[in-house]
Amino acid sequence: MVKKKQSQQENATPIVVDEEEIAAPEEDQTFQNLSETLAKIRKNKGIIGYILRNTTSAMIDLKDSEKIIEYAIFSSQVLDSSQVISDMFDQGDVENVLIEGKKNKVLCMKIGNNKINIFMEKDADEVAIQKRISP
Amino acid sequence: MENEVYAFALESALDEIQNACPDVISYFAFKDKKVLSRDRNTKLETASQAVDAFDAMVERADFIGDLETITIKSTKGKVHIAAFEDFHLATVSSKEADEKYINTLTRVLIPIVIKLSEKIQPASPDKETITIEQPESEPEENDTYEAPEENLTTEETEEPNNEDQEDDNYEEETATPEIEEPERAEPEIEDEPMLPEPPVTQLIVENLGGLLVPSDTVRVDQEVITRWSELYGDNKIKEVEVEALNGKTTRSKFKKIKKSKDTGKGIIKIPEKIQLTLETHIGELVTIKPIIE
Numbered sequence: 001m002v003k004k005k006q007s008q009q010e011n012a013t014p015i016v017v018d019e020e021e022i023a024a025p026e027e028d029q030t031f032q033n034l035s036e037t038l039a040k041i042r043k044n045k046g047i048i049g050y051i052l053r054n055t056t057s058a059m060i061d062l063k064d065s066e067k068i069i070e071y072a073i074f075s076s077q078v079l080d081s082s083q084v085i086s087d088m089f090d091q092g093d094v095e096n097v098l099i100e101g102k103k104n105k106v107l108c109m110k111i112g113n114n115k116i117n118i119f120m121e122k123d124a125d126e127v128a129i130q131k132r133i134s135p
Numbered sequence: 136m137e138n139e140v141y142a143f144a145l146e147s148a149l150d151e152i153q154n155a156c157p158d159v160i161s162y163f164a165f166k167d168k169k170v171l172s173r174d175r176n177t178k179l180e181t182a183s184q185a186v187d188a189f190d191a192m193v194e195r196a197d198f199i200g201d202l203e204t205i206t207i208k209s210t211k212g213k214v215h216i217a218a219f220e221d222f223h224l225a226t227v228s229s230k231e232a233d234e235k236y237i238n239t240l241t242r243v244l245i246p247i248v249i250k251l252s253e254k255i256q257p258a259s260p261d262k263e264t265i266t267i268e269q270p271e272s273e274p275e276e277n278d279t280y281e282a283p284e285e286n287l288t289t290e291e292t293e294e295p296n297n298e299d300q301e302d303d304n305y306e307e308e309t310a311t312p313e314i315e316e317p318e319r320a321e322p323e324i325e326d327e328p329m330l331p332e333p334p335v336t337q338l339i340v341e342n343l344g345g346l347l348v349p350s351d352t353v354r355v356d357q358e359v360i361t362r363w364s365e366l367y368g369d370n371k372i373k374e375v376e377v378e379a380l381n382g383k384t385t386r387s388k389f390k391k392i393k394k395s396k397d398t399g400k401g402i403i404k405i406p407e408k409i410q411l412t413l414e415t416h417i418g419e420l421v422t423i424k425p426i427i428e
Contacts, residue, residue: 067198074195081188082207085214088185089161089227092210099192101199 034114035059037133046124048104051075051117062119075117078108098126111135141222141252143362144337146172147401148248149224151339152240154400158232160212164224171222185225189216206234219245251335251422331366333424340419341397343404352388353377354404355423360391363425372425377405379413379421386426 031054038050042061049062051072060068082097097108100122107126109116111133118129145164153159153174163173163182168190170182193202207214213232216225224245228237336359343354353375363372378384387409392398403421410416 070195070198074192074198077195078192081192082205082214084188085185086207086209088181088188089212089214091207091212091214091227095208095210097208098204098206099196099199100203100205101196101201102203103200104198106199 030112031057031114034111034116034133038116038118041118041129041132044124044129046121047129048119048121050119052114054112054114071117071119074106075108075115078106078117079110079115082108096130109133141166141249142172144248144252145222145224145245146174148244148337149174150399151401152226152237152244154339155240156228156232156237158229159237160227160229162224162226164222166222177227182225185214189223189225217241219249222249248337251337254332254335333427334362334366335422335424337420337422338401338403340410340415340417340421341402341404342410342417343406348406349388350406350408352390352406353409353423354392355389356401356403357391357398359423360389367425367427371428373428374426375423376426377403377409377413377421377423379415380419381414383413383415385409385412389423 031052034052038052038059039061041047042050048064049060049071051062052059060072062068062071078097078099079094082094086092086094093110095110097106099106099108102122104119104121105124105126107116107118107120107129109118109130116133118126118133120126120129142164149162149164149172153162161174161176163177163185164171165182165186168186170179170186173179173182189205192205196202201218203218205214205216208230210230212227212229213234214225214227215234215238216223217238222245224241226237226241228234338356338359355375373388374386375389376384376386392402392404397404403423405413405415405421413421415421
């Protein structure tokens with residue numbers, strides 16, 4: 001069963017696509033809480049956008065909507081590659097990854113089955129953002 | 136040659152960082168997908184696979200600009216990958232590690248090491264082929280390494296000279312060989328080999344004491360001495376120039392470090408008298424270079 005929902009957040013165009021029935025209610029609740037927190041963070045200065053996804057849903061809010069696919073592939077790649085590197089050195093499961101470039105930076109986090117990618121400008125405070133999101 | 140020098144310099148510096156921060160579990164440095172140096176705990180295969188995973192990330196990271204750092208925090212520890220010019224340095228540390236301290240150390244030390252390594256590099260890739268080969272006979276006349284090109288040009292056509300390495304600008308050196316060439320066409324001393332610039336090695340000071348210890352002799356890692364021997368072949372190296380961070384320098388005799396537990400740690404054992412001359416003391420960094428006779 002496929003159902004689509006339009007988010008009710010202001011000034012954002014997040015899309016939720018549920019491909020299957022939602023399995024765990026608590027997981028859905030975490031997803032919902034995270035999406036609300038991210039919507040607030042999104043309004044902060046220097047935040048370019050975010051991607052939130054779990055096994056069944058995804059929510060994307062980016063300034064540059066043309067680059068959604070590029071950002072989504074990158075987000076997925078970061079967590080996959082980071083896990084590979086972490087495994088190589090026996091460091092366990094990846095909790096979060098911060099990638100800093102000369103222009104922008106990306107904070108990737110895993111909270112349960114939820115994967116979060118927050119794209120921000122170089123001078124944004126990722127530590128404060130991380131504190132707001134962490135359970 | 137180029138990468139070997141970098142690898143050696145990086146390895147020494149990183150060993151020291153690891154000594155200073157025991158929470159650094161392992162490290163490796165890479166450039167252009169090639170692992171240049173790594174610690175003993177890191178297998179080449181492991182490092183190579185990590186580099187591949189890193190590249191997969193970087194390939195898709197255009198929109199963030201040139202990548203500066205990646206910090207992966209996992210349940211058991213952290214992996215930090217930082218870019219230093221063309222190089223990347225990966226450090227793996229425990230979860231308790233002081234990230235700021237490690238980053239500060241690496242951000243200060245590694246660029247210095249890279250710059251020092253660049254200084255002792257041949258100015259262009261072509262030069263890699265000329266510096267190592269040593270002639271059978273010992274040089275007789277001249278103390279300097281300003282070598283004639285004639286010996287070399289028979290083998291290496293139109294080879295630029297690396298005697299101008301006093302000039303700090305690497306790019307300028309690479310850009311000027313054609314201009315300098317005609318001036319050096321005159322034959323000068325036929326027998327003298329072209330010697331590479333003495334490599335500068337950064338080491339940490341440790342005390343050297345004891346009743347029978349000569350006060351004019353420092354003790355240097357066997358690896359460093361071996362490297363000098365490889366570079367200069369039959370040329371005699373009897374003394375080294377030791378330079379402290381404050382710029383004070385002194386010449387002294389040298390011997391290899393005796394205790395095997397102290398080898399490979401990037402230390403130099405200096406008698407108190409020389410430490411006083413240099414105004415340095417245990418734990419501080421000094422640089423040494425061989426004095427070629």
